[in-house]
Structures are given as C-alpha cells and as structure tokens.
Amino acid sequence: KQEVTQIPAALSVPEGENLVLNCSFTDSAIYNLQWFRQDPGKGLTSLLLIQSSQREQTSGRLNASLDKSSGRSTLYIAASQPGDSATYLCAVYNSNYQLIWGAGTKLIIKP
C-alpha cells in the first residue's frame, strides 16, 4: 500500500531564505506527483505536477524534483516571502490514477 510522508510537519524560517520541503513515498510505481498549497480555511491550489518520466518542474521561485528510484520528491522555494506561508501538500498518483496524500508541511515565513 502506497504511503506518503512529509517531514518536517512544520517549519519556520526568516524571510529571504531558500528552503526545501521533503516528500517520500513507499512504492516507486507511481504515475505523476503533484505539489499543492493550502491556505487556512481555503481549498487547495496546485503548484506543480511532475510526470513520472520527468526529473523536475519549475514555476517561478518554485522547483520540484522527483527521484522515483529512491521514493523522494523535494519542493525548493527560493527567496521566501511572508506570502509563501501556507501548508504544502505532496500527493502521488497510484496505478489506479488515485492521489495518495501526505499530511503536509506547515510553513511560516517570518518577516
């Protein structure tokens, strides 16, 4: 059974720092992997989708990498800003095209 883990559960850093969020999964037979952002009391916003054949995807200050063989993905945020404060969720598509979710990393960027 696929399990997705995100460590740490919470992270607080000063504004301007570069940071990395981690996601690991137990079964390397995944299709795609998706990173989401969730703001308090709101829905989820898709940040990046990495297809299983890709190694990374970039959008603005965000870069996500995927290493299927080791069961890991990272989300790199450059030059963090207070507006980046949110919970970041990682989810992988299993062979039934269903998303299996991590519990998220709550990120706080201090001004």
Place this chain on the structure above:
Amino acid sequence: NAGVTQTPKFHILKIGQSMTLQCTQDMNHNYMYWYRQDPGMGLKLIYYSVGAGITDKGEVPNGYNVSRSTTEDFPLRLELAAPSQTSVYFCASSYSGADTQYFGPGTRLTVL
C-alpha cells in the same frame, strides 16, 4: 470560469440526519473526486467518477453515496450522519486521470 464550486461552506448536522453536499465544475472535466480532510491529516478519497454515469469507491466510502448524472455535477450524499463524519470535504476535478486536479473551497461539516 468559476472553476469548482461547493455548497454549503459550513453546516452543522445532527446525528442520524442526512444531507447532500453539492459540487459543480464548469471546466468540462471528465474526472471528479470527493475527499475528506481531518485535522492534521492528508486528504482521503471517498468516491470518484470518470464520467457521467460512472462512479467508483475510494479509500473511505462507508457512510457516503454519490451520483454523476451530468458532467458538471457530482453531489455527495451523507446518510445517517455520525460524529466520525465531522470533517472538511473537498470536491476536485481533472480533465483525465493522473492530470492536475482543481479543488473547490471545501465544506466544513460538523456532526453533533
């Protein structure tokens, strides 16, 4: 485009009552999903649909039912509500399987 809309935003239900959570998307997506999110946990898939008239169970379907009579609408029915169904419910849609999913704002449901 409104994207994915959900109603209501909040609701309090008494034990044993029933209700329907509404979900509509205007992106002509084939796939639609219902998730629940409990505090501090990841989302869990309740039911999903790959097109009008086709639905299937996800990881936690017990106590819920769905229907998909049109491409746009995917209502979630709670029968005989229990306190364990207190959660935030999210509806999502995507054009195809393993594609980017787009989420509604959620319904916060409390069962007392």
